[in-house]
Amino acid sequence: MTAPATGVSFRPGELETRPDGTGNLLGSRCRACGAHFFPIREACAGCLSDDLETVRFSTEGVLYTFSIVRQSIPAFEVPYALGYVDFPENVRIMGQISGCDFDDIKIGMAMELSLEPFGEDEDGNAMTGYRFRPVEAHND
Amino acid sequence: MTDVHVVGVGMTRFGKHPDSDASDLGAEALHGAVADADIDPRVIEAAYCGHVFQGMVTGQRILAQVGLAGLPLSNVENACSSGATAIREASLAIRAGEHDVVIAIGTEHLTSKFSGALTPDPSDPEAAVGATMPGVYAMRARRYMEEFGMTREQLALIPVKNKKNASQNPLAHFRKEITVEEVLASRPIADPLRLHDCSPVTDGAAAVIVMSDKAAKKYANGRGIRLAASTLRSGSVDVEPTSMTYEPLTWVTALEAYEKAGIGPEDVDFAEVHDCFSIAEVLRVEGLGLFEQGQYPWAVERGEADINGRLPINPSGGLIGKGHPLGGTGVAQVVELVRQLRGEAGSRQIEGARVGVAHCRGGKAVGIEGAACTVQILVR
Numbered sequence: 001m002t003a004p005a006t007g008v009s010f011r012p013g014e015l016e017t018r019p020d021g022t023g024n025l026l027g028s029r030c031r032a033c034g035a036h037f038f039p040i041r042e043a044c045a046g047c048l049s050d051d052l053e054t055v056r057f058s059t060e061g062v063l064y065t066f067s068i069v070r071q072s073i074p075a076f077e078v079p080y081a082l083g084y085v086d087f088p089e090n091v092r093i094m095g096q097i098s099g100c101d102f103d104d105i106k107i108g109m110a111m112e113l114s115l116e117p118f119g120e121d122e123d124g125n126a127m128t129g130y131r132f133r134p135v136e137a138h139n140d
Numbered sequence: 141m142t143d144v145h146v147v148g149v150g151m152t153r154f155g156k157h158p159d160s161d162a163s164d165l166g167a168e169a170l171h172g173a174v175a176d177a178d179i180d181p182r183v184i185e186a187a188y189c190g191h192v193f194q195g196m197v198t199g200q201r202i203l204a205q206v207g208l209a210g211l212p213l214s215n216v217e218n219a220c221s222s223g224a225t226a227i228r229e230a231s232l233a234i235r236a237g238e239h240d241v242v243i244a245i246g247t248e249h250l251t252s253k254f255s256g257a258l259t260p261d262p263s264d265p266e267a268a269v270g271a272t273m274p275g276v277y278a279m280r281a282r283r284y285m286e287e288f289g290m291t292r293e294q295l296a297l298i299p300v301k302n303k304k305n306a307s308q309n310p311l312a313h314f315r316k317e318i319t320v321e322e323v324l325a326s327r328p329i330a331d332p333l334r335l336h337d338c339s340p341v342t343d344g345a346a347a348v349i350v351m352s353d354k355a356a357k358k359y360a361n362g363r364g365i366r367l368a369a370s371t372l373r374s375g376s377v378d379v380e381p382t383s384m385t386y387e388p389l390t391w392v393t394a395l396e397a398y399e400k401a402g403i404g405p406e407d408v409d410f411a412e413v414h415d416c417f418s419i420a421e422v423l424r425v426e427g428l429g430l431f432e433q434g435q436y437p438w439a440v441e442r443g444e445a446d447i448n449g450r451l452p453i454n455p456s457g458g459l460i461g462k463g464h465p466l467g468g469t470g471v472a473q474v475v476e477l478v479r480q481l482r483g484e485a486g487s488r489q490i491e492g493a494r495v496g497v498a499h500c501r502g503g504k505a506v507g508i509e510g511a512a513c514t515v516q517i518l519v520r
Contacts, residue, residue: 072259
């Protein structure tokens, strides 16, 4: 397994990290109609209510689609796997995929949130970001 | 309310222009449109200039080069729909009765601003985890293959078709035909997409002059092509995960255009669509209602989208063959529509074309299906 990620969240408004190494992606839930959004929004796109609460999303979902990115910007070392995961709250979130070979990635796989080292901030401090990994990956 | 007529069109060669900048290219396109319209440039009353990465007041720099500084001018940014949005703004100024002769310019000197994979704005949460535009379209291609059984070879037929068309377009970035084998052997960019599936980094500009009924009567000598609709939509926020193999944004933008033009998709004779990637052409034409969802790759295989086919798509070579200078793209599509509808498209002429559609879609931001979408319908 990857070493526990101990840095600060790479984007605190979107990823909450806790001292024990756990964390959640954050978004909005509309109190009026129940719709969920990632990232946090000011108003509901479904009913326009501004009565939104910040919620922690589930940490498991299903892979909708993916790609192996082989050309990117300098901030990201290639190749890396990129995918969209559908969560039970009815939100789809993009993230990189870790914890398995590229050839083993399949549409429909059960995925879980994985907090991992994710670069450094401007002062050189380690940051924690998220990737998605197959749920089976930690059972070895 | 007056109709809008496209009376003059011009564009530069698309490709790499190391010795020019965006305003040089824009000025060349403007001169081309003025010459084509055969008007005194002083009759132009207002200008709109679409570009993405060219910095402040690019449009003013163009007008200053050609001696037209002083006109009301707006610079327009709407990602890859910037040029098409400039045309829409020009058409609105005419429909509103404010002006009779307006020029819309789209320009981009992309090779000096950027190389490699385009990404969403760095502030975007998806850019922060490594989203690239090829990566996003690759994911859509993967899903389309899973849902509809499209093969990698079928997808390769789209760049093969578009580069064949581009070989007949003297202003295209690429003039060489390619084979399916060459597509499949090209460098992987974002699986399953390869280099030949992607539109290139291109410099270029295009310009169109639009006129009211009154001005067209005075200046067009019967050469005007009617801009029957020019619609624009921005993407809505998803309230639940939606299909990435269908484009409601393209459809709602098209539907409004069809209604305004008083036609339906069945009346369209040919289209220029935003094939920034091979899979994008599939999603565009199905979103426009020109082909059934899940069917286009098979239609391409049967030759239906060829220049001599049932419904030619991207006769100019499209973004993949002609090139994709972001701001220039949407204007260049209308240039192609006008040349086809006038019967001036040479060896890539579509016989009997009467109704043409141009479609642009640009930009990516988290949680929305697409950022900016335009549809223009031109009728001879």
